[in-house]
Amino acid sequence: MDFVPLGLAADLVILTVRDGALQVLLIRRGITPYQGRWALPGGFVRPDEDLEQTARRELAEETGLSSDRIHLEQVATYGAPARDPRGRVVSVAYLALVPDLPAPVAGTDAASASWVAVGEVLADPGRLAFDHHRILSDGVERARAKLEYSPLAAAFCPPEFTISELRGVYEAVWGTPLDPRNFHRKVTKTPDFVESAGATTTRDGGRPAQLFRRGTATTLYPPMTRGG
Incomplete structure (x- = not known):
């Protein structure tokens, strides 16, 4: 049976609300391919790792952020034949939407790491390496849906908060203004x-x-639907 060598990778969509906006954690690649381009944190699965172990190791190595208190959930699997110029690579993407994350510190093959406004990144499809624009889009949509059916938005507020402050979190994640009274x-x-x-x-x-x-x-x- 014919087959080609296959690489397996994990990529991360790490989101938070900072300065009133939904932001994503990006690294600037320090190696080829796409050297100097922004990308999502991630890397290849080692022989002794499962997928989530790889995701957590890459997060720590490339950004310096500890994953101990970060809940990761799988978003989707990406396997287009030409998605990676190094060969056939399948990537499993993980999502985390977490409050109170510190500034990242680049390491290993990342030249730098930074929080960047999601709207700014999604508005420029050519900004990210590989197919990371698609992965980010899917991750953001998953995060927006989570706020519809879970109380996660309250975690981004102070212990005691106003409804206006809570609305600000929803507006940041959903990317749209909401009617205050409704x-x-x-x-x-x-x-x-x-x-x-x-x-x-x-x-x-x-x-x-x-x-x-x-x-x-x-x-x-009932859920907090975006349609009002």
Whole structure:
């Protein structure tokens, strides 16, 4: 039976909300192919590793970020014949959407590492090496969907937050403005999404706003649909 040598790799879409925008962790490649181009962190699977071990090792080696508290989930598998000029390489992509991540530090074959606004990267399909624009697009869509049915957005807020601050997280991840009154109604009527902290704040400006804490819900029903 005919076959060709096959390489197996893992790539990572690491997202966070920084400075009011959804940002992705990118590395600038220090080796060929695509030397000097931005790319997602990742690399080849070693003989003694499973896929997730590779993803976590590459994250630490290329960016200096510890993966101990980062939950990774598989997004998709990418295997187009010409996706890597070095030969036939299949890559499994992992996603993490995590708050409070520090500045990365480049290492191994990465010349530099940085947080970059997702909108800026997706607007330029030729900016990323390999097929990483497609992988990033798929990862961002998965992250946006997660905010529809999970309370993950509250993790990006202070322990006590206003509905306006929570709305800012949704707007950053979804990349679209939301109607404040409609959003407030949906959040407060979704069972166990948020609970009153019994206090108010003026840090949003204007009149005092009620403070909330994350509730006990693990899934949101009805979901926080992007269509309003």
